[in-house]
Amino acid sequence: MGEQKKLNIAMLGHKRIPSREGGIEIVVEELSTRMVKRGHQVTCFNRRGHHISGKKFDSGNLKEYKGIRIKSVFTINAKGLAAMSSSFFAALEAALGKYDVVHFHAEGPCAMIWLPKIFGKRCVATIHGIDWARSKWKGFAKEYIKFGERMAVKYADEIIVLSKGVQEYFQNEYNRKTVYIPNGVNKPEIKPADLITKEFGLRKNSFILFLARLVPEKGLQYLIEAFKHIQTEKKLVIAGGSSDSDDFMKQVQDMAAGDSRIIFTGFVQGQMLDELYSNAYIYCLPSDLEGMPLSLLEAMSYGNCCLTSDIAECAEVVEDKAILFQKGNVASLQERLEELCQHPECVEHYKRGAADFICNKYDWDKVVQETLEIYRGEC
Structure with missing residues (x-):
């Protein structure tokens, strides 16, 4: 057999790369950079507008990034309209361009998957989660995301899902076959506390870390409530x-008011992010x-003891290498936090096994290989 044809791939549905605005952006960057290294041509359709945490985090109006072609598409920068408008114009450009594969990320953008499909493109959708169930979406926005889900079912040549639970959902709800390809994680470099000490007075093992977007479904409200009732010097x-x-x-900031142990850093990236992951006593993800959860994979890759809710999507990732509490149960979360704060030897036990376990289980190069097989219809 001769060498396989190099593909011309379009990626859309993310906000922008490079960016850590959410898990989708990290996935698109990891896939795209690795595909380019394998000789494929990748174009990422970025939204116009500013980073969701402020324009100081903008990466500029790039045309190219690590060999990836960047195209910025027209975007109406308003809640509920940014994803809709940018995905329409990205899908239109992808439909008219000379692409072998158009890869849609997330349910909302899949509302436009029919557009490149009618122009004969091979269309692949990655469902990163059941997005319409997120509490921030209501009314028209929620129904539009559900519509995107149905369009993916109808028009996608293949649907990729990241968890067994979502795979079962599509089978039960639509009798639609999907392909399970979880995310990967990189082995990081552990950084000593430096910036986090200068900026926030934090030292190795002096704090419990929550690192995620501040949205209700991440369960931060449970963590603040539980933490306020714990006797500990840890932050x-x-x-x-x-x-x-x-x-x-504003709700969670009001909840935290009066407890000087609770620190809000705002959006972090780069060295600050590395130092937080590297020096945490516990990483906690109390999601509903x-x-x-890419942040959970990342936290474990840094060798963290992780405490997470017992939802299937988290339990599936950590297996027996982390501690679980009952979803939405503040008393259960408080009990686990107290146990871990009182028993550092237990924390060290989980830290020792975390990094090797997670990095061996979730490998980006394997993810890329399986995704390319999907592109070529080999699965």
Whole structure:
């Protein structure tokens, strides 16, 4: 057999790359950079407008990034309209361009999957989670995302899902076969506390870390409530920005008021992010709803003891290498936190096994290989 044909691939549905605004952006960047290294041509359709945590985090109007072609598409920068408008114009450009595969990410953008499909393109959809179930979406926006889900079922040549639970959902709801390809994770470099000490007075093992978007389904409200009732000198560090959820951000800031142990860092990236992951005593993700929690994979890759809700999407990731509490149960979360704060030897036990376990289980190169097989119709 000769060498396989190199593909011309379009990616859309993310906000922008490079960016850590959400898990989708990380996935699109990881897939795209690795595909380019394998000789494929990849175009990512970025939204126009500013980073959701402020224009100081913007990466500029790029045309190229690590060999990836970047195209910025017209975007109406308003809640509920940004994804809709940018995905329409990205899908239109992809439909008219010379692409072998158009890869849609997330349910909302899939509302436009029919457009490149009618132009004969091979269309693949990755469902990162059941997005319409997220509490920030109501009314028309919620129904539009559900419509995107149905369009993916109807028009996608293949649907990729990140968890067994979502795979079962599509089978039960639509009798639609999907392909399970979880995300990957990289082995990071552990960083000593430096910036986090200068900025926030944090040292190794002095804090419990929550690192995620500040949206209701991440369960931060449970963590703050539980933490406030614990007798400990450790801090609770809340790292993350708002995502169309300013009301919720004010709610959790009000909950935390009066407890000087609780620190809000805002959105973090780069060295600050590395140092937080590298020096946490515990990483906690108390989510009610997830697709596949990349922050949980990342936290474990840094060798963290992780405490997470017992939803299937988290339990599936950690297996027996982390601690679970009952979803939405503040008393259960408080009990686990108290046990871990009182028993550092237990925390060290989980830290020792985390990184090797997660990095061996979730490999980006394997994810890319399986995704390329989907593109070529080999699965």
